Amino acid sequence: MTSIHIPRWLRAPSPGWTTSADVIVVGSGIAGLTAALRLRERGVTVLLVTKTLLTEGSTAWAQGGIAAALADDDSPREHLHDTLVAGVGLCDVPAVTALVHEGPTRVRELVTLGAEFDRGSDGAISLTREGGHHRDRILHAGGDATGKEISRALIEALHRVKGDPGIEVIEHALVVDLLQDDSSRVCGATIHVIGEGQIDGVGAAHCRAVVLATGGLGQIYSSTTNPPVATGDGMAIALRAGAVMADTEFVQFHPTVLFLGDDSTGQQPLISEAVRGEGAFLVDVHGVRFMQGVHPLADLAPRDVVSRAIVKQMAATGTDHVFLDARHLGGEFLERRFPSIVASCREHGFDPATTLLPVAPAQHYASGGIRTDLNGRSSLPGLYACGECSCTGVHGANRLASNSLLEGLVFAHRIAEDIVERFEHGELPAVTPGPAAPQPPRDADPVEGPFSPALADTVLLRSAHRKAIQHAMTDGSGVVRSHSSLASTAAALAGLAAADDGVEGGPKSWETTNLLHLGQLLTHVATLREETRGGHVRSDFPDRDDAQWLGHLAAVRMPDGILATSFHPTEPQDLS
Numbered sequence: 001m002t003s004i005h006i007p008r009w010l011r012a013p014s015p016g017w018t019t020s021a022d023v024i025v026v027g028s029g030i031a032g033l034t035a036a037l038r039l040r041e042r043g044v045t046v047l048l049v050t051k052t053l054l055t056e057g058s059t060a061w062a063q064g065g066i067a068a069a070l071a072d073d074d075s076p077r078e079h080l081h082d083t084l085v086a087g088v089g090l091c092d093v094p095a096v097t098a099l100v101h102e103g104p105t106r107v108r109e110l111v112t113l114g115a116e117f118d119r120g121s122d123g124a125i126s127l128t129r130e131g132g133h134h135r136d137r138i139l140h141a142g143g144d145a146t147g148k149e150i151s152r153a154l155i156e157a158l159h160r161v162k163g164d165p166g167i168e169v170i171e172h173a174l175v176v177d178l179l180q181d182d183s184s185r186v187c188g189a190t191i192h193v194i195g196e197g198q199i200d201g202v203g204a205a206h207c208r209a210v211v212l213a214t215g216g217l218g219q220i221y222s223s224t225t226n227p228p229v230a231t232g233d234g235m236a237i238a239l240r241a242g243a244v245m246a247d248t249e250f251v252q253f254h255p256t257v258l259f260l261g262d263d264s265t266g267q268q269p270l271i272s273e274a275v276r277g278e279g280a281f282l283v284d285v286h287g288v289r290f291m292q293g294v295h296p297l298a299d300l301a302p303r304d305v306v307s308r309a310i311v312k313q314m315a316a317t318g319t320d321h322v323f324l325d326a327r328h329l330g331g332e333f334l335e336r337r338f339p340s341i342v343a344s345c346r347e348h349g350f351d352p353a354t355t356l357l358p359v360a361p362a363q364h365y366a367s368g369g370i371r372t373d374l375n376g377r378s379s380l381p382g383l384y385a386c387g388e389c390s391c392t393g394v395h396g397a398n399r400l401a402s403n404s405l406l407e408g409l410v411f412a413h414r415i416a417e418d419i420v421e422r423f424e425h426g427e428l429p430a431v432t433p434g435p436a437a438p439q440p441p442r443d444a445d446p447v448e449g450p451f452s453p454a455l456a457d458t459v460l461l462r463s464a465h466r467k468a469i470q471h472a473m474t475d476g477s478g479v480v481r482s483h484s485s486l487a488s489t490a491a492a493l494a495g496l497a498a499a500d501d502g503v504e505g506g507p508k509s510w511e512t513t514n515l516l517h518l519g520q521l522l523t524h525v526a527t528l529r530e531e532t533r534g535g536h537v538r539s540d541f542p543d544r545d546d547a548q549w550l551g552h553l554a555a556v557r558m559p560d561g562i563l564a565t566s567f568h569p570t571e572p573q574d575l576s
């Protein structure tokens with residue numbers, strides 16, 4: 001395989017303003033908002049920046065719910081077991097243990113904060129079941145609008161501290177790259193703000209620690225359930241700065257995304273697993289149920305199993321979709337339990353109460369990302385990551401349904417506690433970016449720094465290349481991969497990487513270049529992993545191969561820009 005060069009910086013104008021805070025939190029989903037609120041509560045000054053509006057991100061789109069072992073007949077131990085099974089041997093047991101044991105407390109705190117989950121006639125919070133769970137442990141809100149309600153509660157809590165000078169919130173603020181001192185310690189970020197007055201355009205924000213909570217990378221594929229902001233920025237930013245990335249090849253494709261025809265691209269309507277949890281089932285174009293016999297949980301098998309079965313059935317029947325049959329659940333029940341899904345289906349001309357719903361797998365979740373420890377620390381001093389952009393080890397090769405909101409909640413909280421404790425011990429003192437980092441302009445004159453294309457390892461692609469990246473990724477690094485498909489994708493991406501158009505920067509080109517760098521990383525590690533496991537499916541290596549591949553692929557950008565990979569074996573897990 002040819003080596004991959006990842007540049008250090010995205011080309012951007014020299015910073016025209018500066019600001020500072022103890023901690024910069026990037027992103028306003030469940031992870032970013034939780035981290036920011038908790039840090040502020042503990043007396044740390046926070047700058048919270050988000051690319052567009054506070055409400056934008058995958059969190060607000062989450063339908064099914066949030067998992068927590070709250071029922072009398074459930075336990076963290078059983079939640080742990082189901083999570084490990086879904087992760088196909090690659091979950092990090094201490095991380096999952098933290099998730100399932102701390103999850104119930106964090107979810108109760110969310111309720112205290114104001115999140116209103118659906119309740120039964122007895123007033124108790126209703127719990128349902130989703131794929132891969134053996135107990136009813138999914139809390140939901142507004143029927144199928146769980147994320148919206150969680151997002152609302154967190155944003156309202158943020159508004160309650162609006163007058164607090166210790167927390168500054170900037171919307172329409174896109175983080176471009178990280179600032180580091182001489183020892184690679186992360187001590188700030190360059191941020192592009194569409195603002196007014198002093199803070200407008202690219203600036204430099206200095207801090208003692210950065211928390212990346214920038215969500216997923218769904219827009220790297222032609223078809224995804226993720227919103228437009230999910231361009232993998234935080235992952236690409238961390239990669240360029242030299243943070244270790246892990247498990248990037250494990251991408252979850254949701255099996256039941258409404259199929260709107262081949263030409264339909266971008267964010268597609270998701271039909272939550274919870275609909276199958278309530279009794280809907282899959283049939284092929286001939287009306288034949290095909291999940292029975294494939295897995296003991298049949299239609300509620302883990303997502304990778306269902307996605308793969310759908311791809312196989314589509315190939316066998318020569319079609320590009322299968323159908324979800326929810327008609328027997330009845331219009332009244334469907335409208336009450338899944339109001340958003342029913343409305344979205346009807347908007348596209350399908351009534352789940354009367355018609356079969358055409359569905360096909362589409363990108364849904366990035367199981368890997370910025371490698372962190374149990375406290376959310378990345379491999380770079382001063383850099384933390386939580387939520388979908390991180391790889392805490394909770395998901396292994398495949399995420400269990402409704403574990404991602406919980407992961408954001410639990411690990412953002414852990415990060416806040418860790419930062420407070422370190423600050424109390426005098427760790428992470430304020431530093432200024434060293435000569436290797438871009439310098440803000442002095443006085444009115446912009447200074448030459450690594451932002452200057454002539455002096456630095458910079459790159460930027462025109463946003464017009466985004467479709468080419470998405471097509472290459474979908475064709476070769478998508479639901480089913482092979483050596484030859486991955487090689488074609490790698491070649492297409494290398495061609496694009498060589499075509500630096502000399503553009504000067506702007507949100508769309510920064511996002512597009514982030515997608516390119518992540519596409520190169522993902523395709524590279526997907527080529528190396530010669531087996532099928534979880535969200536990584538190889539047609540040329542159709543079986544799981546524990547003898548060779550029971551472990552994690554890590555990747556890091558070396559100081560010379562070359563992407564280096566390493567394999568880290570793990571111990572077999574006894575899941576009997």
Ligand SMILES: Cc1cc2nc3c(=O)[nH]c(=O)nc-3n(C[C@H](O)[C@H](O)[C@H](O)COP(=O)(O)OP(=O)(O)OC[C@H]3O[C@@H](n4cnc5c(N)ncnc54)[C@H](O)[C@@H]3O)c2cc1C
Nearest residue numbers: 027028029031051057058059064065175215387388402405
């Ligand atoms: C349709 C759908 C349904 C889902 N259903 C469920 C479910 O039922 N249960 C579950 O557990 N999970 C579900 N998920 C997954 C879950 O919603 C996400 O994994 C989770 O919300 C991620 O939270 P986050 O805080 O990490 O990121 P997000 O909520 O995606 O937030 C990321 C934030 O970072 C900001 N950002 C990104 N780049 C930059 C940048 N460069 N500069 C500044 N800000 C930036 C974004 O604008 C956004 O505010 C679903 C996802 C989708 C898309």
